[in-house]
Amino acid sequence: xxxxxxxxxxxxxxxxxxxxxxxxxxxxxxxxxxxxxxxxxxxxxxxxxxxxxxxxxxxxxxxxxxxxxxxxxxxxxxxxxxxxxxxxxxxxxxxxxxxxxxxxxxxxxxxxxxxxxxxxxxxxxxxxxxxxxxxxxxxxxxxxxxxxxxxxxxxxxxxxxxxxxxxxxxxxxxxxxxxxxxxxxxxxxxxxxxxxxxxxxxxxxxxxxxxxxxxxxxxxxxxxxxxxxxxxxxxxxxxxxxxxxxxxxxxxxxxxxxxxxxxxxxxxxxxxxxxxxxxxxxxxxxxxxxxxxxxxxxxxxxxxxxxxxxxxxxxxxxxxxxxxxxxxxxxxxxxxxxxxxxxxxxxxxxxxxxxxxxxxxxxxxxxxxxxxxxx
Ligand SMILES: [Zn+2]
Numbered sequence: 001x002x003x004x005x006x007x008x009x010x011x012x013x014x015x016x017x018x019x020x021x022x023x024x025x026x027x028x029x030x031x032x033x034x035x036x037x038x039x040x041x042x043x044x045x046x047x048x049x050x051x052x053x054x055x056x057x058x059x060x061x062x063x064x065x066x067x068x069x070x071x072x073x074x075x076x077x078x079x080x081x082x083x084x085x086x087x088x089x090x091x092x093x094x095x096x097x098x099x100x101x102x103x104x105x106x107x108x109x110x111x112x113x114x115x116x117x118x119x120x121x122x123x124x125x126x127x128x129x130x131x132x133x134x135x136x137x138x139x140x141x142x143x144x145x146x147x148x149x150x151x152x153x154x155x156x157x158x159x160x161x162x163x164x165x166x167x168x169x170x171x172x173x174x175x176x177x178x179x180x181x182x183x184x185x186x187x188x189x190x191x192x193x194x195x196x197x198x199x200x201x202x203x204x205x206x207x208x209x210x211x212x213x214x215x216x217x218x219x220x221x222x223x224x225x226x227x228x229x230x231x232x233x234x235x236x237x238x239x240x241x242x243x244x245x246x247x248x249x250x251x252x253x254x255x256x257x258x259x260x261x262x263x264x265x266x267x268x269x270x271x272x273x274x275x276x277x278x279x280x281x282x283x284x285x286x287x288x289x290x291x292x293x294x295x296x297x298x299x300x301x302x303x304x305x306x307x308x309x310x311x312x313x314x315x316x317x318x319x320x321x322x323x324x325x326x327x328x329x330x331x332x333x334x335x336x337x338x339x340x341x342x343x344x345x346x347x348x349x350x351x352x353x354x355x356x357x358x359x360x361x362x363x364x365x366x367x368x369x370x371x372x373x374x375x
Contacts, residue, residue: 169355
C-alpha cells in the first residue's frame with residue numbers, strides 16, 4: 001500500500017537560501033522550457049527534450065535529473081491544453097530521485113542544490129519514520145509558508161489478512177466519534193472540550209471581524225487568526241483520528257476480529273442529513289471520512305479484514321429483536337425498541353446492527369472472508 005510520508009526539513013539559514021534558490025531556478029527552467037515548447041509547437045516529452053535539454057542544462061546549471069523532471073512537468077501541462085503557453089509558480093515543488101536525494105540517517109537527508117549537495121536534518125512523527133525504509137520512487141521538495149517539506153511515497157507491505165474468529169461493528173457518530181459493538185466509545189470529554197474551545201475562539205474572532213468590517217476597517221489580521229486556528233483544529237482532529245483508528249485496529253487484531261463498517265454512501269447520506277441539524281455536525285462531519293480512511297488503511301497494514309455493510313436503517317433497527325421503526329430512536333443518544341422495549345445507547349445499537357450485517361454479508365458472498373464462528 002502506498003502511503004505518503006511528510007518530513008519537515010530543518011535547514012541552516014544558508015541551506016534555506018540554497019534550497020529556495022534551487023526551487024526558483026527550477027521554476028525558471030520550467031517557464032523557459034514551456035516557452036520553447038510553445039513557440040516551436042512541440043509538446044511531447046521526447047520532442048521537447050530534443051530541442052531544449054542541452055541548452056537548458058547549460059542555461060540554468062541544474063542537475064540532469066532536474067532538467068528532465070522540468071521537461072516532463074512541461075510536457076504534462078501541455079497534455080491538458082495546447083492553446084496557451086503554460087506558466088509555472090515561482091516556488092512550485094520539485095521532484096528528487098535517488099541520484100540527487102539520499103537519506104543519510106534516520107534524521108538527516110542529503111539533497112542536491114545549486115550550491116552542491118547539502119545534508120539537512122529533518123523531523124517527522126515516530127510512525128512516519130518507521131515507514132521510511134519502504135521509500136519508493138521520487139520525493140517532492142515543497143515550500144510552504146516559509147518552510148521546506150519533503151513528501152516521500154512509501155510502498156508499505158500489507159499483512160496477509162487473517163481469518164477472523166469474530167467481527168467488531170463500528171458506528172461513526174458526532175458526539176462519540178466511533179462506537180464499537182463491544183460497547184466501547186472512542187472520543188470522551190477531552191476531545192469534546194478541545195472542540196468546544198476551538199469553536200468558541202472561532203466565534204469570538206468572527207464576531208470581532210464582523211464588527212470591524214462595519215466600522216470600515218479591514219479585518220485581515222483576524223482572518224489570518226481564524227485561518228491559523230482552523231489549521232490547529234485540523235491537526236488536533238487528525239491526531240485524534242490517528243489515536244482512535246490505532247486503538248480500534250489494535251483491538252480487532254488482539255481479538256482476532258474483522259472490522260465491519262457502513263459502506264461510504266451511507267455515511268455521506270447521514271452527514272448530509274445531520275448537516276442541516278446543526279453547525280457542530282458540519283465541523284465534525286468532515287472528520288468521519290478521515291477517521292474511516294485511517295481505520296481502513298491501518299486495518300490493511302495489520303491484516304485485519306474490513307467488511308462493508310448496507311447502512312440502511314442501522315439507527316432504527318433494534319439489535320435485539322430486529323424490529324425497525326423510526327420511533328425506536330428516542331433521541332440522538334437513546335434507543336428504545338417499541339416492540340421488545342429494550343433500552344440501549346443508540347450508537348451501540350447501530351454498531352451491533354453493523355456487526356450482524358457483516359455476518360450475513362460474509363455468509364452470502366464467497367468473495368469475502370469466511371468466518372470461523374459465525375453466529
Ligand atoms: Zn426490539
